[in-house]
Amino acid sequence: MKSATIILCASLLITTSLAHAEQFNLLLFTKTVEWHHKSINGAVQAIETLGIKHHFGVDWQEDAALINDDNLKNYDAVVFLLTSGDILNSQQEAALQRFIQSGKGFVGIHSASDTEKTWPWYNQLVGHVFKIHPEIQTAQMEVVSRDFPGMEYLPNALLWTDEWYEFGPAQSKNLNYLLTVDENTFAPHAQWGDNIGDGMGKFHPIAWYHTFDGGRAFYTALGHKPIAYQDNAFLQHIYGGIYWAATGKGIPAIQ
Template sequence: MKAISLIFCASLLGISFVTKAEQFNVLLFTKTAGWHHKSINGAVQAIEQLGDRHHFVVDWQEDATLINDDNLKKYHVVMFLLTSGDVLNPEQQSALKRFVQSGKGFVGIHSAADTEKDWPWFNRLVGHVFTIHPQIQTAQLNVISREFPGLAYFPDAQLWTDEWYEFGPARVNGLNYILSVDENSYDYHAQWADNIAKGMGEFHPIAWYHHFDGGRAFYTALGHKPITYQNNAFLQHIYGGIYWAATGEGISLTK
């Protein structure tokens, strides 16, 4: 009865008990027109749980028609999670471009670098384009910089098992690299018809971020295996990218 009386009195006084809205909204996009990762469903569930844990909205979609100006107005970040191939038509490409140019954020996970490879603007947004990978194997993953959020659970160097992407040269200047893989710690050789892995040499980047065309973009090549999305360190790595892309905050000023 006391609780009912309090609610009644509050309504008379115009007091609202509505909870505070989430921090920001993320459009989680997983459309594939090429390779379809079996890890997608588990990855989506993990990102949705991240949203619950860190109080942000996750809206999972595979319908590219939702990449339009009106719909994108309600989001702070568009996240390409395990996408592949040509997934957007020219109108949708233009809408995504305007979204980023308006000051919003983009996050790409793993095969986002194997998406829209014939669209130069998207290649620059992601930073590098995927070319080939060897078989899944264990290698030494190194932290390059701890200024970026989400790396607290990563040691300076560790053994990590993944699908190690080889990339072409950077498509844009100003990429800030945060993770790399030591090519001496695994066999990078692979051949797909005329596509032959050459390795990237002494510096093989795995994750990076940058300001681009008015907005912010974060990319990590980790995340092929379904079980990776049960790894708390990896999920905090992803959240660091989401948080920075959405807010522009979290960069440490300490060296």
């Protein structure tokens, strides 16, 4: 009788645990070796709050040693949040590559495109490489496509204040663009020594997604200012990218 009771209790515990398990797990990675954004702590708190709201696990880490095969098995997607510079060694790079090739997801936010710039595979994963940005300005941002989760919270056009990243050419052939910025509404010129930027012309992308090397990748250039992580529409934009990268869901045409 006792053994039957023990088995029943164990079964109930397992059932309860499964019923409350998060829908997916996220590795939130914020390592920097170059520019360190003041917005990192607030951004982490905002994504942890999204995890509570949408019932997914968030594990915030800055130790690159955790980018290994055994640890990455615990996650459905990796977020490079405001990372910068050359942050991974060759073994860690190989582990991240295998993680994506296994069908998992990647999310890059803001300076993730200014990370690992000498690693071609990573550049293809992110989609574009950061070149330069002008001074922080208000500009008109426009929605290119709504066929992606989270885009329903954004109007067709809106004023937004940020660092408007200028990028080099696309590193992947199948990028699906979500947001652009109108260069007629801000001054795109910037110069850092020999690095000179004059904008990207009529089409200046800000956010996109694509399937890549067996997995999924979403990137948004927004998110320099700490206050952005208190804006509901922006947070839903981020969650849309996280949700799709982690699950592959949210785009009816490919489900």
